[in-house]
Amino acid sequence: xxxxxxxxxxxxxDWDPSKGSVNKFVNQHPLRSRARKLDEGILIVRMxxxxxxxxxxxxxxxxxxxxxxxxxxxxx
Numbered sequence: 672x673x674x675x676x677x678x679x680x681x682x683x684x685d686w687d688p689s690k691g692s693v694n695k696f697v698n699q700h701p702l703r704s705r706a707r708k709l710d711e712g713i714l715i716v717r718m719x720x721x722x723x724x725x726x727x728x729x730x731x732x733x734x735x736x737x738x739x740x741x742x743x744x745x746x747x
Contacts, residue, residue, distance in 0.1 A: 714743045 686696050700706040705715040723735045 708742070712744055716741055716743050 680693070682693060683696065686693055690696060694701050700709070702709075702714075708715065717738060718741045719739075720733055720735055720737045724733050725731070726733055
């Protein structure tokens, strides 16, 4: 089980620490696709329902723990 929880990271062979982080080297944001709307001030987060509830729109039961993506943005 310990091998699944490895903390090793992959470093490309042509990467040099003096060039900056690995994310800069591969032109990626550390949050990857969740940061695609950061320029608009929106962060995409993964949320889960804290309790079961009924949908008023379609009438379906949404179970506790149902996961969905949500957009976090500054209000006010």
